[in-house]
Amino acid sequence: MHNFAVIGVAGFVAPRHLDAIRDTGNCLLAAVDPNDSVGILDRYSFDVKFFREIERFDRFLEKARRGPEPGRVEYVTVCSPNYLHDAHVRLALRVGAHVICEKPLVINPWNLDALQDIEAESGRRVYTVLQLRQHPRLVQLRAELARGRRHDVQLTYVTARGAWYDVSWKGSEDRSGGVATNIGIHFFDLLLWLFGGVQRCEVHVREPHRMAGFVELQNADVRWFLSVEASDLPFSAAPGKRTTFRSIVVDGEEIEFTDSFTDLHTAVYRDVLAGGGFGIEDARPSIELVHSIRTAPLSNAAAETSHPFVREARAGR
Numbered sequence: 001m002h003n004f005a006v007i008g009v010a011g012f013v014a015p016r017h018l019d020a021i022r023d024t025g026n027c028l029l030a031a032v033d034p035n036d037s038v039g040i041l042d043r044y045s046f047d048v049k050f051f052r053e054i055e056r057f058d059r060f061l062e063k064a065r066r067g068p069e070p071g072r073v074e075y076v077t078v079c080s081p082n083y084l085h086d087a088h089v090r091l092a093l094r095v096g097a098h099v100i101c102e103k104p105l106v107i108n109p110w111n112l113d114a115l116q117d118i119e120a121e122s123g124r125r126v127y128t129v130l131q132l133r134q135h136p137r138l139v140q141l142r143a144e145l146a147r148g149r150r151h152d153v154q155l156t157y158v159t160a161r162g163a164w165y166d167v168s169w170k171g172s173e174d175r176s177g178g179v180a181t182n183i184g185i186h187f188f189d190l191l192l193w194l195f196g197g198v199q200r201c202e203v204h205v206r207e208p209h210r211m212a213g214f215v216e217l218q219n220a221d222v223r224w225f226l227s228v229e230a231s232d233l234p235f236s237a238a239p240g241k242r243t244t245f246r247s248i249v250v251d252g253e254e255i256e257f258t259d260s261f262t263d264l265h266t267a268v269y270r271d272v273l274a275g276g277g278f279g280i281e282d283a284r285p286s287i288e289l290v291h292s293i294r295t296a297p298l299s300n301a302a303a304e305t306s307h308p309f310v311r312e313a314r315a316g317r
């Protein structure tokens with residue numbers, strides 16, 4: 001059994017990590033979040049030390065590191081806002097813990113180099129959550145695609161968000177990395193894992209709530225569309241109803257991967273604890289790609305490279 005602590009325990013994704021810690025037979029010792037609405041912790045233990053200030057949490061970890069071995073924190077899970085990930089990873093390494101960090105590991109690719117230096121100095125490992133690489137159907141697809149021919153791919157991901165989105169850190173490009181990073185990072189990692197490195201990248205739409213473009217990969221041409229606008233859903237959705245549409249079409253065939261989508265974090269934890277896991281270099285290609293998408297000049301979308309949603313919008317959908 002390993003001891004864990006969690007940074008950002010009140011956030012949206014934290015319950016998946018809490019489930020993974022429990023379901024892999026490990027112990028949650030401590031958690032920190034400036035938001036104190038964390039009654040969810042009682043589902044896992046009544047003995048979790050909770051802090052609202054990162055400084056007091058840091059002090060707890062340091063005291064635990066210097067105390068008896070059974071009380072030391074071996075792993076710190078980072079679920080804080082994107083722009084704080086690298087700082088919190090560094091904190092965990094400095095107190096002698098391994099790190100499991102949500103995506104994106106960092107917003108800007110040059111921060112990866114600094115993390116690698118500190119990782120090497122600490123003798124601990126930094127892991128990131130690339131959970132789609134654990135999905136059985138997508139693992140099968142990768143094996144099928146290993147035959148080497150070029151593929152035509154269409155990625156569509158719309159996950160509707162309300163007015164709160166723009167008020168929160170998620171709506172700030174400086175803090176979240178924008179739509180391509182905040183909601184698209186795991187899909188871009190998946191595409192790079194399936195089809196190889198980037199040859200060419202075009203950005204056709206770049207707005208606060210939606211982005212679209214084309215990326216030529218080593219073995220695929222990919223038209224992609226990402227949005228947090230409910231009006232982009234291909235069906236009507238009232239509040240509280242289904243508000244997410246995700247689709248990957250390869251060579252005209254829809255790839256069904258929505259089953260088991262929510263319990264993949266547990267598979268990630270099992271892999272890490274068994275000596276596997278995905279590290280800093282695994283995260284680098286997708287972080288470099290989304291940074292390029294965020295900073296590249298807009299291109300005029302040709303019919304053969306534009307996503308159907310973009311074509312329909314320009315035709316007055």
